[in-house]
Structure formats: C-alpha cells, structure tokens
Amino acid sequence: MNIFIAGGGRVGFHLAQLLASDKQNVTVIDANPDQREQIDYALDVSTVVGDASSAMLLQQIGVAEADLFVASMGDDATNLIAAATAKGLGAKTVVARVDSPTYIESGVLYESILSVDYILSPEALAAHEIANYIEYPGRLAAKDFGRGLIKMRQIRVTKSPMVHGKTLADVLPPGGGVLLAVVERRGESFIPRGDTVVESGDHVTFVGHHEKLEAVQKRFQGEDAKPCRVVIMGGSPLGLRLAQLLENKIKSVKLFERREDRATALASKLTKAKVVCRDASMRSALEQEHIDAVDIFVAATSDDERNIMSCVLAKEVGAKAVVSIVHHPDFASLVHRLDIDLAITPRACVSNAILRLVHQDQVTSLAVLAEGRIEVVEAEIGNGSSLLNHPLKDPKTRFPREALIAAVLRGDEVIVPSGDDMLQKGDSVVLIASAEILENALKVLQ
C-alpha cells in the first residue's frame, strides 16, 4: 500500500514505524528538516521536507496515487486542511488526527462537510478503549467469523487459580473445540504450545466454536462481575469524555478535579457522574473517598508521572484495579512492573486505529493482533493444496510451523483441528500467523 503520513511527531513516527515493519510503502512529510533527518535515519521510509497542507507539494510527491493519507501534525486545523486537500487531489482514504474535542463532539459530521474519511482524536479513542475495558472487564477484543459460527475473543487472564501457573495442555486440553491462538506477554507475542505456562496478566486470544468459547473464557477470567464504582482522576478532555461514556452504564462514577473553576465547568457537562474538587494524588483524599471500595481507579491527567504514581498509591490504599493514561510510549510498556493493570497511550490508540484501517482494506484480513505483528485471516482451501492429502502436522505439506490453522469451517460444522486432521475440498479456515510468514502459509493453502 502507498501511504503518506504528514507530520513526523510521536504519532506519525510510531505509525510510520508500524507500517514500515508491515512492509508498506511509506512516505513521511515533515516541515522540520531535523525531524526529517531523524526519521530518515531510523526508519525504512522515504521522507520529504515541506508543508503538508500545500497542494503543490502534495501533487509533486504523488499524493494522487496514495491509498492512505494520514495528517498528524501539531495543529488540528492544519491536519483537517491537509487531509481535505489530499482527498481533493485523489488520495483514496484520508485520515486527520485532531486533539480538540470540538471536531468530534458537537454532533456535526465534520467528516462529510470536509470530505475527510476519518477524523480521529487520540483522547476520544483512549476514552473509548478504557470504557470498553471497564464495561467488559478482561475482554479486549471480540470478533465473529464464519457466519457467526466461529468466535474470537481476546481477554486478559486474571489471577484465577484455575489457570495461573498451569500449562496450556492442562487447562485447555485439545479436542475441546476451542484453541488458544496467541499469547501476548510483556510486549512480546507468540503462538503457544501445549507446554506453555499461562500467567495472570497475559493477553490471550481464543478462537473456537461459538457455543464452547464462553465457558473457556470464564475459566481464564474468573468471575467477571461488572464493576460498579469507578473513580477518574483529572478533568482533562479524556477524563470528561470517559465520565460521559460511563455515567449511564456504571452505578457510581466520580471525577476528581483539583481546580475549582474546572470542576464547576465539568459538573455542568455531566448529569449522573459526581465531580469532586480534590487532588486524587493525596493519600488522605483517597482514603476519605473510600477508595478501598472502588473497583477501578483511572488516572487521566496530562502528566505521566502523576498518573503513574497516583495509580500506585490508589492500589496501595485499596483500589481493586488501576488504569493509567501514559502519553510517553516508551513508558507504557514498563508500567506493568508497578502492578498497574492497564496502561493506555492515546497516541498509540490512533496508530492502532489507522493500522486497522490499513488491514481492513485487504479483503481477507479478519483481525490484527499485537500491534499488527499477528494477523488473523480467513482463507479457502485451493484444489492443489498439499494440505488436502496430508495431516496438518506432516512436514511434507511445507506449511510453516509458526502458522496456525485455528478453526475449520466445513458446511455448518466448526472443527478445531489437531495435527492429525486433514482438510477437505470446500473447507474454509481461520489462519493465524505473523505478518512475515502469512504469505508463505497462504501459498500452501492455495
């Protein structure tokens, strides 16, 4: 895919990095020559210096042939102009990143007015992700395919004694109709084997029979009582948005904001959620507000250090689960060491959303896991495939060992195959593989 990214700041850089490692053709436009130099040095992308909202420049660098144009510079208006210009010049899909809630909240469809395909706000996406996490604890992603007969669920393993510290063969014996496809642990992702030990905190992805999946999911997650008390620290746009998303769904939502003027303004925008004018990074404040009875504590100020430390404090005082907003992407992968249950980086939310757009375009792709490193695709068996005459584990099939056939759809029947099974004509399969070997695996299937 031919992708242009305007603005090589944190979001632009992160996105360029993800897409380049995904073997896409990426061009980054940045007005700052030093920034350009840095990107040019670090990433396998081409770089251009200039103003990305200039139609002349965009035309010159061939934006007309772009499959995707992403405007991710510092200023919202510039992003919208650049994206609209690129669209006008012929880019297939354009995305503008905005920071101000103005462009997404007001109920007006800026997308259609400006003819920009997607307007993404990092804060709003992050708020949605946290709300999702609170509403469906443990569930990270859900997807159905094969006419709803096959389900895929990505969940977080809790400290349930039924699974923690046990091998996969023990907790999920083969033949149960459900397969554990991918494990993500401390930033790494891999396809597990029978002797892989499950740990609490792992993000795991199941694929399997629609009727059997739920029971397995429960076993890995323990009791998933919906939380009823949520505390949000920081009346930032993100905090406000989160409170708005949750106030009608959760019994008690409290929003802490230490500045009185802002607290008043916030209160006028919320109906059911309570605004408390206090600094939630003070131990006394947390204790007085009975934080030990709180199910989830979310730190959503604009200051990473305050967020992280307040989360640690809240956990210490008794909060059951803590979520921190971490703006610095390099910090986000470290916070699990501090017993913080979830760290959300708003900027990464944008790049992940765009990455999903990229993959959506490729027809076969069903889902992307682990920041695009692992893909889930649906494929039909070709007539000449070596998998028709040999069992899956047979090396003669030349099917890559690192790829996984998670489920087979045969008529109305769902089969979770083991190594001894063979495929038949007309089967369609759910294939899980890392981006590098996906092509190879698909070749064997054809």
Place this chain on the structure above:
Amino acid sequence: MNYRLVAKYLGHFTIAISGMMIVSVLWALYYMEGWQSLFDIMQAIVLGLAIGGLLTFLGRNASNQLFQREALALVGLGWLLIAAIGALPYWTTGLLDPVDAYFESMSGFTTTGSTVLVDIEATPKSILFWRSFTHWLGGMGIIVLFIAVLPYLGAGGKQLFRSESPGPDPRGLSPRIKDTASILWKIYLGLTLIQTALLFTAGMSLFNALCHTFGTLATGGFSPRAESIGSYNSSFIDGIIIVFMILAGTNFSLYFVMLRGNWKALFQDTEWRVYVGILLAATILITVNLMGIQAPTAPDSAAQTPSLDYGWMHAFRMASFQVVSIMTTTGYSTDNSEIWPLFSRALLVVLMFVGGCAGSTGGGLKVVRFIILLKLAHNQLQRTFRPKTVRPLRINGQVVGTEVQKTVLNFFVLYMMIFAFGTLYMSFLGLPLQTAFTSVAATLNNIGPGLEHVGAVENFAFIPASGKIFLSLCMAMGRLELFSICVLFIPSFWKHS
C-alpha cells in the same frame, strides 16, 4: 561498535561470495580444464565457506539493530573482506601470489580493471570468467544486491545503501529500500541480457560476450583478450560497447523514471546533458588532434610527437572509444594511446577525474559534483562584486542545500589530498612521475589503465607489493567514495561511544 553483528553480516557476505564461485566451476567443466583446475577452485570455495562459517558463528547471538556506525563498518570492512575472498581462486590455482591475487580481486570488484596478469591468453577460462564476474557483482554493488535479497535489513539497509551508492546524495526510488535495491538490480540485469545478446550476434562467443558485457556495464574493463576490444577490430562491436559504456555511466534511477513512462527523463536531466556534452566535446578535440592537427611547437620541444595521420573516420572511431572508455571509468581500449599526441593524452587524464554520473556504475568524482563545484565557484566570483545578492545553487531546478554543498567540497578536498599523497608514495617506490601520477589516478577513479608504464597495453605487475596494497586501497576508496574506507583508520570509530 557491535562487533558480533558486523561479524555475522560479514559471514553472510563471505558465504554468498564463495557460493557464487560455482559459476567458475561450471566454465571449468564446460571448457574441460581438467581435474586439477576444478579441485583448485573447489579449494577456494571451501576455504571461503569456512571463513564465512566462522564469522557467522562468532556473530551467532548478535542483535539485528544496525546503526550508522555498524553500517559504515560493514560496508568498509565488507569490501576489504570480499576482495580477499574473491582473491582465493587466483591464489589456490597458483596463478598469483597473495598480494597480486588481492590486487586483481579488488580491481575486479571495484570495477577498476587494472590487472597484474601478464599473460591473459594463457589464463584458464574459468578464472577469466570469475575476474569479469567480480566486475558485474561490484558494479551495481554487492551490498545493494544483499539488500535486495536479504529479508532482514530494514532501516539499517538504508544506511548500507547510502554508503555504497555513488553520488553526493543517494535517494531511494521507492519508499522501501529493499524495493529500490531490487529495481536497480533488475534494470542492471535487463541491460546485461540485451548487451550480451547484441555482442553474441556481432560474432563473439557466449563466453566473450558475457565477459565483455560484465566489463562494460560495470564500467570495469577486464577483458579475456590481451588486446582488449581492439583485438576484434570491428566497428560494430566498438559501437555496441561505446553505447553501453555510456549507458552504464548514466544514473540508473533515470532508467526507472523512463520505464514509468517519462521517456524524456534522460534529456531533461542536467547531469546527463553535461555528461554527454563533455563526451562529445572531448571526442571532437581528440579526433582533430589525431588527424594530425597540432598547435605549432618549437622544433626541439618535448611536446612534439610524431604525427599519426589517422583518417578522420579512423580518428573518430578511436577517439570516441577511448574517450568514453576513460570518462565512464571503464578502461577498455582499441588503440594504444601511448603513441597519441601529448594533448590527447593530457585530455584523457583530465577525463579520468570527471567520471560517470551519480547513481551509475562508473567511478571518478562524478559529473554532478563538478557541476556543483563549478556553480559554487561561479557564485563565489559573483559575490566579489555583488556581495548582497543571494543566489541559490540549483540543479535540475532543485535547490542544492548548503549541507550537500559542504559535503561535496569536503569530498573534493579529501579526494585531492589522497591523490597527492598517493602520487608521492608511488614515486617514493621508484615509479617515474607520469606512471606514479596515472597509476593512482587510474585506481582511485576505478578506471584501470593509466599512462606510460601502466598504459593500456601494459600492466601493474611490476609495481612493488606495498604499492599494490596501497593501490588496492585506493580502488576501494574510489568505489566507496572515500568515507567508508577512511573511517576505518580513525581509532575513535572503533571505541565504545
């Protein structure tokens, strides 16, 4: 410095180069050169594989992060090492001693074409083929080839590409460096097929057609014939080689632009127009000079040379071939330029330094650098009487940044210093001035033959061993445009930050 990583990649390079020696085995079989010859080449292959295996083993636990320093070291060391591996067949067959073998191999990979082989016709065909094949590999760049083929280089590949590709500011043709590398190699391969077919129809054997194509497109200059292209005495073959030498000295990215539909790209490019202009002007001057027209000189002057009295057709054919061959830094010859008038020879020496275009397989300083230097000088002159006017330096309508201008100036100064030092060093070894001067010019600019004792019909065999090693280094510096080799001699480059 991440030594393990460098060792790992060097190991991979070595294994690949050793594997490619198989082509020599095939020719040895085809010409039935006997078991001994086969055994000797196999020995070189096994030795190469062993060295490569050892290096790979040393780097087995290396991480894959390739930074600028590692990339530079990899290119510099890589070329020095690859030349050593490529030298193995000359040595194991007993043809050359180690120093001579290294010189010959380096001359091959850097597409120089200076030779120490005294009797070319007596050399086994398998070795002659390897000699020409090294040209072909080195022409578009061994490392560029690796980038195109190896799956794992990523952004590090870009650093490697820039260190090996000629020109002041190498740019990719596609956002992904791997694509760029494979596009370049495909164009190169396409040109190779066309020229081989043409030479074959012109009457060369497949063996000679291939070897001469390798020598032409890489702007190398090794020929399996002692008298080079002159031995065919065919104006048709001369014509083919001239055209393809010019094509090889052209920026390959222009072909990419042409393939994408812009057929005028070549003629719109300032550098190419200047390049062809210089070729034409020099050809005309030398043609006239060869026809016997000279400036009147004092009767006893050393400058006076016997008039050649070539007819204009012959003069034009000889002049154009020699001019193109020297300026594109190929080094083929159809005439013994030693007997040419002094003016013609002097002009050839000047052309040696100009070289081909940036992004071509040619050596030398590159036409675009001369354009930048001339424009800088022109601006500087204007500044003396109009000090306040701001004049951007443009090429092809694009402004050349001060950063690039500075690099070009630095490059020129360093180049001239190395050249001056080299000439001094060679005369210290006892070479006469003209020989010393042109031996360094011919190797540093990757041309091949120089003048006098290293002229077109002579060879480099008589030069002392230390001189050959120095000239080998000159070739590597010329091919990699100085920096990748020069940094290897700076101690702080090797220290941990």
